[in-house]
Each structure stands twice: as C-alpha cells, then as structure tokens.
Amino acid sequence: MDDVFVSRGSVIRVCLYAVIFLLFLELSLNFSVHRKTYKMVSSSRRILTTLEDVSRFSLIVNFSDPCGWMQNATIRDLQKIRDRGCKPVRVCSSSPSELVGSLATYKEAPSYKEMIKIYPLVRPGGLYTPPDCIARERVAIIIPFRDREEHLRILLHNLHPMLQRQQLHYGIYVVEQENGTQFNRAMLMNIGYAESIKLYNYTCFVFHDVDLIPENDRIMYDCRDSPRHLSSAVDKFKYKLPYPQLFGGVTAIKRAHFEKVNGHSNKFFGWGGEDDDMFRRLVNNGFKISRYQASLSRYKMIKHLHDAGNKANKRRHHLIKTGKGRYRRDGINNLHYKKLGIEYQYLHTRILVSINETKVMTS
Ligand code: UD2
Ligand code: MN
Numbered sequence: 001m002d003d004v005f006v007s008r009g010s011v012i013r014v015c016l017y018a019v020i021f022l023l024f025l026e027l028s029l030n031f032s033v034h035r036k037t038y039k040m041v042s043s044s045r046r047i048l049t050t051l052e053d054v055s056r057f058s059l060i061v062n063f064s065d066p067c068g069w070m071q072n073a074t075i076r077d078l079q080k081i082r083d084r085g086c087k088p089v090r091v092c093s094s095s096p097s098e099l100v101g102s103l104a105t106y107k108e109a110p111s112y113k114e115m116i117k118i119y120p121l122v123r124p125g126g127l128y129t130p131p132d133c134i135a136r137e138r139v140a141i142i143i144p145f146r147d148r149e150e151h152l153r154i155l156l157h158n159l160h161p162m163l164q165r166q167q168l169h170y171g172i173y174v175v176e177q178e179n180g181t182q183f184n185r186a187m188l189m190n191i192g193y194a195e196s197i198k199l200y201n202y203t204c205f206v207f208h209d210v211d212l213i214p215e216n217d218r219i220m221y222d223c224r225d226s227p228r229h230l231s232s233a234v235d236k237f238k239y240k241l242p243y244p245q246l247f248g249g250v251t252a253i254k255r256a257h258f259e260k261v262n263g264h265s266n267k268f269f270g271w272g273g274e275d276d277d278m279f280r281r282l283v284n285n286g287f288k289i290s291r292y293q294a295s296l297s298r299y300k301m302i303k304h305l306h307d308a309g310n311k312a313n314k315r316r317h318h319l320i321k322t323g324k325g326r327y328r329r330d331g332i333n334n335l336h337y338k339k340l341g342i343e344y345q346y347l348h349t350r351i352l353v354s355i356n357e358t359k360v361m362t363s
Contacts, residue, residue, distance in 0.1 A: 092133035092167035094220065099165055105213045105300055109150075109157035116346045119160045126156075126172035126348035128164060135169030139221060140202040142192030143174045143210050143348075144185040146309065151210045151302050156347045159208075162217045170221070171200060172348040174210075177355060178340060183310040184355055186264035186274035190332050193263060195339070195351050197255075206230075206252045214250075215298040223254040226290045227282050232297040239298060247282075247289065248275035249299065261285045262331030265323060266360050271306065273316025277323045284324060336363055 109115065122128050129135065141159070145152065152174065163170050173196045175188040189207045196202055204223035212231050219230055231249030233239040261281045268274035282289060291297060313319075338354040 090133050092130055092135050094136065094222070095218070096165060096167045098167070099217050101218055102216050103158075103162070103214065105215055106154060106157045107213075107300075107302075109153040112153065112346065115153070115157060115160075118157075119164075119347065121164065122160055122347055124346055125344040126160075126346075127170070128160070129169050130164070130167040133167055135167060137169070137203040137222060138201060139168050139170040139204045139206060139223070140192070140196040140200075141170060141172045141206045141208055141221065142189050142196065143172070143208050144183075144188035144192070145174045145176045145210055145350075146179070146183055147307065148210045148304070151304070152348075154302060155208075155210055155213065158213045160347065162214060163221055165217055166220055166222075168221060171196065171202070174348050174350045176350055176352045178352065179309070181309065181355060182269040182313075182357060183271075183307065184266070184269050184274075184357075184360075186268050186278065187266040187335070187337070187355060187360070188353070190263045190266060190335050191337055191351065191353055193255075193258060193332060194335055195342070196349075199349075203255050204252065205255065205258055206250065208250050209248070209301075211302040211304055212249050212299045213302065215300060216296045219292050219296045221252065223252050223257075224290070226288050227254070227257055228252040228290050228292070230292065230297060231299045232291045233294045234299045234301050236301040239294065241291075241294075245276060245279045247279035251278075257282075257287060259332070261287075262327055262333055263335075265319070265326065265330050266335060267319055267326070267330055268313060268316065269357050269361075270313035270316075271310045272313050273320055277320050280320065280323060281327055284327070334363060336360060 110118065121131070141163075143152070143155070156172065159172070173192045175192040175195070177183055177188055192207075193205055196205075206221045209231075212234065214230075221230075229247050229249070229251055232241045232246070234249065261278075264274060265277050265281070268277065279289065336356070336359055338356075340352040340354055342352070343350040
C-alpha cells in the first residue's frame with residue numbers, strides 16, 4: 001500500500017516536472033520565433049548596396065513575375081499566360097468592385113513589425129501583385145523623403161490596403177536625401193524614377209508627398225492618357241484647389257510622358273516652385289493636366305512644421321520664369337547624384353542618396 005502511495009507521488013511529481021518543462025519549451029520557442037522575426041526586420045533595415053546582398057539577409061526581392069502584368073491583353077495572351085502555369089485568366093478591372101469609396105483614414109500607424117503581419121501579401125521591397133487577376137500596368141510609387149519616419153509609417157499603413165483593393169501591380173520607393181543639405185523634392189523624384197526602372201520595368205509613376213493621406217479609394221493610382229494631379233482637395237487648403245496650375249502633392253504620370261518632358265527640373269533646392277515648373281513643363285510640351293472630381297481627390301495632410309533643411313527657395317520665381325529654356329538639358333537626362341545605399345524593407349524599398357547642390361546648379 002505504502003509502495004503504491006510512493007509511486008503515485010512520484011508520478012504526480014514527474015507530471016509536474018513535465019508540465020514545467022513543456023511550459024519552458026513553449027516560452028523559449030516563442031521567444032526564438034519573435035527573435036527571428038525581429039532579427040529579420042532589423043537586418044532588412046541595413047544598408048544593402050547590391051541586389052545580390054539581399055539574399056544574405058533572407059529578404060528575397062522578387063521582381064520577376066510572369067503572371068503579373070499584361071497591358072491590353074487579348075484572349076490569346078490570356079491563353080499563353082495560362083499555359084505558363086499562371087492562375088489568373090482575367091485582366092484586373094479599372095474600377096474594382098472591392099473599392100469602398102470614402103475612407104476612415106489611419107492617423108497613427110502600428111510598428112513595422114506589426115504592419116508586416118497586417119499586410120502579409122506585400123512582398124519585400126514593398127511590392128505587390130494582385131493574386132486573382134492580371135494588373136493593367138506596373139506602378140512605381142515614389143516618395144521624396146527626409147526625416148519624416150512617423151509620416152512614412154502612417155502613409156504606408158494607409159496606402160498598402162488601398163492599393164491592394166485597387167488591384168495594382170506596384171512597388172513603393174522612398175528616396176531619402178542625406179542630412180546637411182537643402183532638400184530637393186523634384187530631383188529626389190527624378191532619382192526615384194531612374195532607380196526604380198533599374199529594378200523593374202515600370203510603366204507608370206505616382207509621385208507622392210509623405211504627409212498626404214488619401215480619403216477615398218476610388219482615386220485610382222494608375223496612369224491614364226494625360227498626366228494627373230491627384231491631390232487637388234487637401235484639408236489644409238479647405239479642400240479647395242488654391243490655384244488652377246497647382247501640381248504639388250500627389251501626381252500620376254505615364255513613363256512615356258515623363259520621359260517626353262525630361263522629368264522634373266533638378267534645380268529647385270529648398271521649398272517651393274518645383275511643382276509649378278513641372279506643370280509648365282507638361283503644358284508647354286502639349287499635355288493637358290487632368291484631375292478627378294473633388295469628392296475623390298480629398299487628402300488629409302499630416303500636420304507638420306516647415307523643415308530646417310527645406311527653407312523657402314528664394315530663386316524659385318526666377319527659376320520658373322527661365323525654366324522653358326532649360327527643359328531639354330535639366331531633368332532625367334542630366335541627373336548627377338551619389339547612391340549611398342538601397343534597403344529592401346518589408347513594406348518599401350528605400351534609396352539613400354547624396355546630392356551636391358553646387359554641382360547640380362552648375363551642370
Ligand atoms: C507643398 C506641396 C508639395 C511641394 C511643396 C513645395 C501640396 C499638397 N504639397 O507641400 O508637393 O510642392 O509644397 O516644395 O501641394 N519632405 C521631407 N522632408 C523634409 C522636407 C520635405 O520628407 O525635410 C518631403 C515630404 O514628402 C513632404 C514633401 O517633401 O511631404 C513636401 O514638403 P512639405 O510637406 O514640407 O511642404 P508643403 O506641405 O508646403
Ligand atoms: Mn506637407
């Protein structure tokens with residue numbers, strides 16, 4: 001009887017040890033899973049200089065996508081796509097049924113670590129291909145950037161779900177200017193164009209201020225027959241267009257059109273004028289600028305002060321006035337910068353660049 005009692009006691013003790021052991025195992029496994037995620041996130045923030053480096057950090061940036069795109073696909077094209085083993089056999093709609101219209105915008109954003117879980121279909125580098133249909137074109141979203149990390153997180157949190165509903169094949173490129181120099185928004189956008197087409201054959205560019213949050217997902221981030229000014233109703237301007245020639249904020253331009261006008265001017269250092277110059281460039285090259293109706297073009301601008309490295313450009317009026325004579329030699333065909341690094345993060349690709357003002361102004 002005694003013997004039985006002792007053995008029952010030891011069975012209970014063994015069970016207890018087993019439970020403690022299992023608990024410990026569970027905890028440590030959990031920890032290592034989290035640690036691994038964290039490690040991957042932090043390594044993805046490292047500056048990577050070449051595409052090959054990416055594989056070292058287990059961030060596979062896969063730009064090739066035989067199923068991803070087909071412009072004006074015919075029935076025969078679709079058949080060919082199916083023969084290649086691709087599932088989707090229909091072209092994405094230009095106004096998908098998933099769109100909801102007016103949006104409750106996010107004014108805050110979770111950490112990147114959390115956002116990666118929220119947007120699992122976004123591939124490293126901030127790339128996305130619609131899974132159920134063939135996108136009509138390849139869109140590079142270009143964001144000129146410096147020292148607005150929180151704005152960027154909020155923008156990505158708002159853009160990714162919207163662009164996915166729009167069924168676009170897209171990539172998000174953040175072009176960051178190094179500190180200590182006057183900011184040059186237009187040149188950063190030219191660099192975004194030049195660097196993104198080295199990575200993938202984009203056909204459409206959406207140039208996007210980091211602090212503008214769309215309020216309606218029916219404002220399609222694609223390119224149509226004429227260059228588009230998307231952000232024509234901004235809360236900061238009481239949702240009214242301040243003047244008809246405004247071309248700042250968010251714009252969408254076909255690659256061929258952007259190349260026809262030689263991109264933006266590189267000469268606008270500091271705040272202001274670069275957008276007006278681009279408007280004139282397009283109009284003087286025979287383009288009509290189009291806009292969506294005001295109810296779709298609504299944006300919230302995240303509140304901000306003016307940045308120390310982006311002082312009002314005193315030369316802007318002179319540069320605009322004399323711009324016409326420079327279109328052919330000041331733009332994407334005359335782009336001098338130093339690429340300091342490229343990082344493939346989970347929700348965007350970041351390109352860090354250095355711009356030498358004296359060299360740009362004299363070239
Ligand atoms: C207006 C225009 C903007 C541009 C600017 C004049 C609208 C809605 N916006 O913006 O497109 O023409 O006037 O240059 O018409 N940035 C940084 N870090 C900086 C400075 C600027 O990331 O230190 C980037 C960022 O993407 C920002 C954009 O440049 O959204 C424009 O700068 P801003 O927001 O300071 O200027 P804002 O609001 O007057
Ligand atoms: Mn702003």
